[in-house]
Amino acid sequence: MTERKTPSAAAKSVGDIAPKLVQLTDDVLFGDIWERPGLSKRDRSMITVATLVSLYRSNELPFHLNRALDNGVTEQELIEMMTHLAFYAGWPCGMTAITTARDVFQSRRE
Template sequence: MAEKPSAAQKAIGDIAPRLADITDEVLFGDIWERPGLSPRDRSLVTVSALVALYRGDQLDFHLRYAMDNGLREDELVEALTHLAFYAGWPNAMGALGKLKALRATPENS
């Protein structure tokens, strides 16, 4: 049976197959697998950076990934509340809206 396509393959594999491969091999295959931080901690850092930089286009995936990596919704809410004061109120509010929307998706039911 063929391997299930990665998120990168689904998102950009048809238009940028090499970038999808690099995303899988280097970003998620090397950087995310380094032993210095747990996947949970890497997710918290990544979500924080995306919120601070107002990069909402990647935030949906990484909020879901953070929960898959062991962060609870209440921990993410606390982190986003904290970020409101350091990264900006609109950034945190937008991220909280995305987190709330994840409740309605089938894979989180």
């Protein structure tokens, strides 16, 4: 397991009960998959957000919206993506994602 100075989001969330899941999240998902050279982090963020919106995974969405913004995806691009997905993934998915995005955008401005 990679040594970190500060606990990862996964470690903070479930590290007390699922250390192996934290290790896999940190080392494989974010340490390997997200670091592969085939796609930029920006592209990976857009794919991840689109998938989370489409699958109605609202618990993970705020983390990945913040990550997408950090990786260069703009607020306007995220809004446009969610508007588009409302027609393909379903209206509730799009509306929930938009309200979540509004909260994330607002919290980043505070």
